[in-house]
Amino acid sequence: MKKSKLLTYALILLITASVGLPPAVWASGAENRVERLSGQTRYDTMLEIALKFNPRTTRNVVLATGELFPDALAGVPVAKQKNAPLLLVNTTPERSPQAFTYIKEHLDKKGQIYILGGTGVVPDSFVTALKELGYPETSIHRVSGNDRYETALEIAKQMEHEGTEFYLATGDNFPDALSASVLAAMTNAVTPDKSAYYKSKGQDISPKTGGVPVLLVPTQGPVPPQLIDYLNSIPEQGQSFQQSLHVVGGSAVVSEQSLDELRSKVKRLAPDGITRSFGQDRYATMKMLNADAFDASWRNEDQGLAVPHIYLASGEAFPDALAGAVLAARDEAPLILVNESMPKDTADLLLNYYGRNTKGINKGKVITVLGGTGVSSNDMVS
Secondary structure, three states, rough: OHHHHHHHHHHHHHHHHOOOOOHHHHHOOOOOOEEEEEEOOOOHHHHHHHHHHHOOOEEEEEEEEEEEEEEEHHHHHHHHOOOOOOOEEEEOHHHOHHHHHHHHHHEEEEEEEEEOOOOOOOOHHHHHHHOOHHHHHHHEEEOOOOHHHHHHHHHHHOOOOOOOOOEEEEOOOHHHHHHHHHHHOOOOOOOOHHHHHHOOOOOOOOOOOOOOOOOEEEOOOOHHHHHHHHHHHHOOOOOOOOOOEEOOOOOOOOOHHHHHHHHOOOEEEEEEEEEEHHHHOHHHHHHHHHHOOOOOOOOOHOOOOOEEEEEEEOOOOOOHHHEEEEEEEOOOOOOEEEEOOOOOHHHHHHHHHHHOOOOOOOOOEEEEOOOOOOOOOHHHOO
């Protein structure tokens, strides 16, 4: 690590120690702040994230098990597209009071409920409990397949997208795809204020929700034939229709054999349609994905901060990051994975953001920490 970076860390630690305040205090100012969304359990934290996403009335919610990651991971883009909080549930309705509290207090009685995964992970007792709350069966939609790979495909079919761009990740582990789920949800999105900015510069770019699917493949074995059939079945949108796959992770998690199979069997794959982002570990992969993916400097007449908002979540566990990924995507903010040793790749990425931000108006920075001090301590945040 360069001496200048070590000096930066030393100064931060010195200031923190001398002031003696938690980061939410010492880093705060009139416009800059650190906030934490957390609870006693993953489900309590999920509720705090959902309330941050929408504390008022919502028309849609998305439910997924909080005990396993694949369905929620694939569900981030569809939840963002439907402007719905991602509610993690336990094994029974009785053990999921947080999700039901949010639904009872915030879901419109004419709202829609999307349950990701089969009855093995979200039993039909949830449907019964939702009907008892007054939601008709026609408003409750189970999105599932025979396994996690087919469920990801069914989730993709729930989305509005052109069928030309996809993220591809392993269905056997979660770290590489956590940050990628945010990028997938943000792809091609144009917010109303960004549309207005473009129009002020003479570019007629309309607002759009954006978002592309996250598809899953096994680490070992062939690509599920249903995935290839799905890609080949998408209707063409014009003569130049070509498909691209953003592969997340190295060959140890998504094999070259799988990519060769896709190259040979996906009929409309662009010549250079498979790209891979990876590093030596989950934090290096996250750095590769996020380094150049965010730029909000168009704000304040091209004087804004490049990365005004970041989300921090543990890279060692999935629930807080997945529940918060929809919120990060809504806010067009990166989801940065951390642990107590502050990985070098995470530190380098944050210093990259810091350097880019010094070129803009230095105000309005927000750090949102997902999860309690048991997973992301105040010392680490400092």
